[in-house]
Amino acid sequence: MAAQLSAKSVLGVLNGLSRRLYFGDESMTDEFLREQVEYGGSIEEFSAILKRYESLLVSIAAAHMEFTQLQAFLSSQTKKRENPLSEDDVPVLQKFWKSQRTKIHEALVRRSHADGQLTDLSWRIDVKSKARNLDQINQPTAIVEMQIDQSVGKGREILRFEMDEQHTKDMLQHINDIQTQIDKFTK
Known part of the structure; x- marks a missing residue:
């Protein structure tokens, strides 16, 4: 079973993933993020954790969720039978999205203008x-x-x-x- 990340580590992972996914920062590799959060489990476990947070982040960003939508989405994620979101992760994701929502949306808008x-x-x-x-x-x-x-x-x-x-x-x-x-x- 994968070890639980601390709130600070989850926030670090979310920031790193957003930099990689939305701002083109290729230095945010899986290995780099693993070192930064000082994850003690296996590489495979950490890759699964990253995949989970990346999936959440992509869903949240694609829908450009408002706070109430985010609360409902995260609540549903905590009630899933397979691989549920930890209750401790909910406030971290809310804090992250509150501070990064506009920046990520602007990055997505910039990226969508193919011809300038x-x-x-x-x-x-x-x-x-x-x-x-x-x-x-x-x-x-x-x-x-x-x-x-x-x-x-x-x-x-x-x-x-x-x-x-x-x-x-x-x-x-x-x-x-x-x-x-x-x-x-x-x-």
């Missing part, structure tokens, strides 16, 4: 004072810069472009069409 996310938009209006054609002189042009954070590990991309009056009107119409469609789904 717009993080900054800036613009200015320039008036051309020189041009090949006289009809282009004194015409306003919008210069737009968009900063896009790429998915995890790919950095940032900066996109710059110019738009004349007609292109700006066309783009605004497209944005209004998008807003109309979003409004339809949110009502």
Whole structure:
């Protein structure tokens, strides 16, 4: 039978697993976690313990559980016939989730943006004072810069472009069409 982990060790395991699962910290190996919590049992027993906590953490994070949902979930886990959750682990999991819920949710959201996310938009209006054609002189042009954070590990991309009056009107119409469609789904 596997030895029971102390509350401090359970919290350490949960923090290590969350760093590995949601924040890409590959240094949080099973062996490293075992050393950190000074587990005295076999490697196989510790692997089973990690698997149990990982399963709980994945379920909790995937559902982005509120506190009342978490309480009900953990209560049901303590009543399971096979491999029930210890009553001593419940407050530790609650404490962990209370402090890490937002961070883990944000990490999951960041990970779900496959093509990047717009993080900054800036613009200015320039008036051309020189041009090949006289009809282009004194015409306003919008210069737009968009900063896009790429998915995890790919950095940032900066996109710059110019738009004349007609292109700006066309783009605004497209944005209004998008807003109309979003409004339809949110009502």
